[in-house]
Amino acid sequence: MGIFMTAGGMVLEAAGGATPEAAGGAAGAGIMMVLYIVMFGAIIYFMMIRPQKKEQKKMAAMLSTLEIGDCVLTNSGFYGIIIDITDDTVIVEFGNNKNCRIPMQKTSIAQIEKANAES
Numbered sequence: 001m002g003i004f005m006t007a008g009g010m011v012l013e014a015a016g017g018a019t020p021e022a023a024g025g026a027a028g029a030g031i032m033m034v035l036y037i038v039m040f041g042a043i044i045y046f047m048m049i050r051p052q053k054k055e056q057k058k059m060a061a062m063l064s065t066l067e068i069g070d071c072v073l074t075n076s077g078f079y080g081i082i083i084d085i086t087d088d089t090v091i092v093e094f095g096n097n098k099n100c101r102i103p104m105q106k107t108s109i110a111q112i113e114k115a116n117a118e119s
Contacts, residue, residue, distance in 0.1 A: 059107075062109075062112055063106050063107075063109065065112065065114075066082065066085060066090065066106065066109070066112060067082070067085075067114075067115070068082055068083060068084065068085060069081065069082065069115040070082050070112050070113065070114055070115055071112075071113040071115065072090075072092060072109045072110075072111065072112050072113070073109070073110050073111040073112075073113075074092070074104065074108050074109060074110060075108050075109070075110045076108070078092075078094055079094070080092035080093055080094040080095075080102075081093050083101065088105060088106055088107075089103050089104065089105055089106065090103070090104060090105075090106055090109070091103050091104075092104060
């Protein structure tokens with residue numbers, strides 16, 4: 001809008017009189033900021049979210065193959081044999097004592113060893 005002179009002899013330009021070069025620099029900085037945000041989001045996705053989804057799919061596939069008689073390792077470190085399966089729970093028999101049968105969530109199973117895989 002206008003040029004002003006300060007008491008120290010410095011020249012100031014009013015806010016409305018921005019040059020096209022300054023406006024282009026501001027737009028370039030905005031684009032770079034958007035690119036950094038997109039890049040950061042992609043890094044987060046590929047390093048955190050995607051591996052977690054792959055692990056969930058792998059776990060779901062493992063639990064879908066669960067059958068009666070399979071030997072399982074629980075998240076707490078106990079080995080047992082599955083004697084009954086419902087929608088989201090299993091009954092696992094632990095040790096040689098046939099009276100030790102514990103119902104537990106399917107999600108608490110860490111590993112499955114198939115009964116017919118013994119050769």
